[in-house]
Amino acid sequence: xxxxxxxxxxxxxxxxxxxxxxxxxxxxxxxxxxxxxxxxxxxxxxxxxxxxxxxxxxxxxxxxxxxxxxxxxxxxxxxxxxxxxxxxxxxxxxxxxxxxxxxxxxxxxxxxxxxxxxxxxxxxxxxxxxxxxxxxxxxxxxxxxxxxxxxxxxxxxxxxxxxxxxxxxxxxxxxxxxxxxxxxxxxxxxxxxxxxxxxxxxxxxxxxxxxxxxxxxxxxxxxxxxxxxxxxxxxxxxxxxxxxxxxxxxxxxxxxxxxxxxxxxxxxxxxxxxxxxxxxxxxxxxxxxxxxxxxxxxxxxxxxxxxxxxxxxxxxxxxxxxxxxxxxxxxxxxxxxxxxxxxxxxxxxxxxxxxxxxxxxxxxxxxxxxxxxxxxxxxxxxxxxxxxxxxxxxxxxxxxxxxxxxxxxxxxxxxxxxxxxxxxxxxxxxxxxxxxxxxxxxxxxxxxxxxxxxxxx
Ligand code: GLU
Numbered sequence: 001x002x003x004x005x006x007x008x009x010x011x012x013x014x015x016x017x018x019x020x021x022x023x024x025x026x027x028x029x030x031x032x033x034x035x036x037x038x039x040x041x042x043x044x045x046x047x048x049x050x051x052x053x054x055x056x057x058x059x060x061x062x063x064x065x066x067x068x069x070x071x072x073x074x075x076x077x078x079x080x081x082x083x084x085x086x087x088x089x090x091x092x093x094x095x096x097x098x099x100x101x102x103x104x105x106x107x108x109x110x111x112x113x114x115x116x117x118x119x120x121x122x123x124x125x126x127x128x129x130x131x132x133x134x135x136x137x138x139x140x141x142x143x144x145x146x147x148x149x150x151x152x153x154x155x156x157x158x159x160x161x162x163x164x165x166x167x168x169x170x171x172x173x174x175x176x177x178x179x180x181x182x183x184x185x186x187x188x189x190x191x192x193x194x195x196x197x198x199x200x201x202x203x204x205x206x207x208x209x210x211x212x213x214x215x216x217x218x219x220x221x222x223x224x225x226x227x228x229x230x231x232x233x234x235x236x237x238x239x240x241x242x243x244x245x246x247x248x249x250x251x252x253x254x255x256x257x258x259x260x261x262x263x264x265x266x267x268x269x270x271x272x273x274x275x276x277x278x279x280x281x282x283x284x285x286x287x288x289x290x291x292x293x294x295x296x297x298x299x300x301x302x303x304x305x306x307x308x309x310x311x312x313x314x315x316x317x318x319x320x321x322x323x324x325x326x327x328x329x330x331x332x333x334x335x336x337x338x339x340x341x342x343x344x345x346x347x348x349x350x351x352x353x354x355x356x357x358x359x360x361x362x363x364x365x366x367x368x369x370x371x372x373x374x375x376x377x378x379x380x381x382x383x384x385x386x387x388x389x390x391x392x393x394x395x396x397x398x399x400x401x402x403x404x405x406x407x408x409x410x411x412x413x414x415x416x417x418x419x420x421x422x423x424x425x426x427x428x429x430x431x432x433x434x435x436x437x438x439x440x441x442x443x444x445x446x447x448x449x450x451x452x453x454x455x456x457x
Contacts, residue, residue: 003035004208007061007068010042011053013261015060017311018213018243018294021277025211025240028067028278028299032293038205039068043075057397060260064270066291067082067327074197080381084200084230085185088146093229094185096142097124118146120181144186146195149225150177163221168211168238169301175221183222199223203232211301213343214239224242224421240304241281246312258313263268267359269373271295272320288319290326298426317358327356335360341367345445352441363388366437370445374432375455386415390426391455429454 005026009015011297015023030037039061043049058071074081088094108118124145135142150161158178167173171252180393187195202210217239227234244250251258278295279286283303289295302341315427329347334356336346341363353366379387393410395403412418427439430451436442443451 002206002209003030003033004038004206005030005035006038006040006202006205006207007066007213008040008042008201008212009057010045010048011050011057012048013053014262015057016251016253016258017263017273018251018258019239019253019259020060020064020260020273021243022212023061024064024274024278024295025238025299025301026209026295028292029209029211029238029301031296032299033187035208037066038207039071039203040201041071041075042194042198043073044197046075046191046193048123049075056261060264063258066121070205072201072357074201075147077197077201077204080200080204080285081197084196085144086184088229091162091229093147094144094403095182097145098127098132098140098142099124100223100389110416117179119179122147122182122390125155132302141188143184143188145182146176146185146222146226146229147420148180148182148222149229163224165220165224165234165237168209168236169216169240169304170217170238170306173217173220173237176407177221177225180218180222180380195223195226196218199226202235203227203230205243207235209238211240213242214306215242223275226254239299239303241306243277243280243309244308246310248308248310263316267320267361268316269320269360272316272323275319276311276316278310281305286315286319288322290323290331307325308339309373318337320359324357327354328361328413336363339364339367348441349445352445353437356437367434368435369431370442371450373450374428374430377428377454377457379425379428379433383428386417387429387455389415391452394448394455395454399444399448401440401444404438404443407443428457429457450453 007018007026008022023187027037029035039058041049041054041057043054054073060357061068085094104120111118111121125147128410142150144442145154150158152159161177162172162174163177164172177330182195183195186192201263213344218236220239224234242250260273264270271290271292274292274295275289276286278299281304282300283305284298284300287298289298329350332350333346336342340363343350349367349370350363354365357363395406411426412422415422423439424434427433427436430439430446431442435456
C-alpha cells in the first residue's frame with residue numbers, strides 16, 4: 001500500500017511557520033517512505049475561504065520545496081459529503097437537533113452546576129415525529145449530530161468506550177467516547193463542519209497517515225468512530241506539538257505574523273525556515289540543513305516533545321546566513337542570474353563574496369562595487385596620496401589570488417606602512433567599505449584597469 005499523507009489547510013489567510021511545520025512533517029514522512037503527498041484545501045467555509053489564499057499557499061509550499069502529487073478542494077467534493085450524510089442517516093447514527101445555542105448553553109450550565117460533565121445529553125433523540133414537525137413549522141431547521149458509539153443498547157446510558165491509537169508522535173493514546181458530546185456534522189444551513197468532509201476525504205483519497213497539530217488530538221477519537229461508521233478502517237495518526245513565539249503566543253493565519261510569505265520577502269532561505277520549522281521542539285539540535293534530503297535524515301516525528309515549542313524568529317536569520325555562506329555556486333547561479341549576476345566571473349565572484357552575505361540578494365551590492373566601483377570613498381588627503389603612490393606598484397596582469405599579497409608587500413616596503421594603516425586605505429579606495437570579502441579574491445575580479453582608476457581617483 002502506498003503511504004499517502006495530506007496537508008489540509010483552510011485557505012483563510014497566509015500560512016505561517018507553524019503551518020509549515022505540519023506541511024513539512026507530512027512531506028518528510030512521504031519522502032522517507034516513498035509516499036504520496038496530497039494538498040487538500042479545506043474550504044467548506046465559503047465566507048472566509050479565498051482563492052488568493054489558496055494560490056498563495058501553493059506558492060509558499062513550492063518555495064519551501066514541497067510539490068504535492070495531487071491538489072484538491074473540498075468545495076469541489078460536496079456530492080461525496082452528501083452521500084456520506086445519507087449513509088449515516090440510513091444507519092441511524094446521524095440525528096436532527098433543534099436546540100438554539102442559548103438552549104444548549106443553558107443546559108450546559110445546569111449540568112455543570114450538578115457536577116455533571118458538560119456534554120450534550122442527546123435530548124433531541126427523544127423528540128417524537130410530532131415534536132419535530134412542530135419545530136419545523138415554527139421555521140426551525142435542524143443541525144445534525146453523529147451518534148457516538150459509546151453505549152451498549154441505550155444511548156442515554158453511555159458507557160466508558162475507549163478508542164486507542166498509537167500516535168506517530170505521542171505514542172499510545174486513549175480517549176473515552178463517553179466523555180464527549182456527539183459532534184455536530186451539519187449545520188442548520190446545510191453547511192458542513194470540518195469533521196465529516198475531512199473523514200470522507202481521508203477515506204476517498206486513501207490517506208494512510210494523518211499528521212497534524214496536537215490541537216486535533218481530541219477530535220481524533222470521534223473521527224476514528226466516524227471512519228468506522230462509514231465502513232472504513234481509520235488511518236494512522238500523528239499529532240505534533242505546536243509552535244509559539246518566544247513570548248508563548250500562538251501563531252495565527254489571520255494576523256499574517258511570521259507568514260511564509262513575509263519570511264520569503266525578508267530574504268530568509270527556504271531551507272532555514274524548513275530546518276527551524278521541523279527541528280525545533282524535537283530532541284534534535286536545530287541546524288540549517290541545506291537540502292530536504294538532509295533534513296529528512298534528521299527528521300524523526302517521535303522525537304518531538306509533547307509541550308509546545310517556543311521559537312525565536314531571530315534564529316531564522318542565523319540559520320539562513322549559515323546556508324547562504326556555504327551555498328555552492330550551482331545552487332545560487334539561477335538566483336544570481338535573476339539579479340543580473342552572470343557571465344564568466346559569476347562563480348569566482350560568488351565564492352569570493354558569499355562569506356560576507358546575510359542574504360543572496362545582498363550579492364548585488366558587491367557586484368556593483370566590483371564592476372562599477374564604490375559610490376563614495378572617504379579618504380583623508382594623506383591616505384589619498386598614499387593610495388596614489390601604491391598604484392605605481394601594481395603588478396602587471398595576469399592576476400590571481402596571490403596578486404594582492406605581492407602588491408601589498410611591495411607597497412609596505414616602499415612606504416613603511418603596515419597593518420591597518422597599509423590595508424584600510426586600499427580597501428576603502430577599492431570598495432568604499434571598511435570591511436568585506438578578502439581583497440585577494442576581489443582584486444582579480446575588479447581587474448587592473450579598474451583598480452588603477454580607483455587608486456588614482
Ligand atoms: N483544516 C484543518 C486545519 O487546518 C485540517 C486538520 C486536519 O489535518 O485534519 O486545522
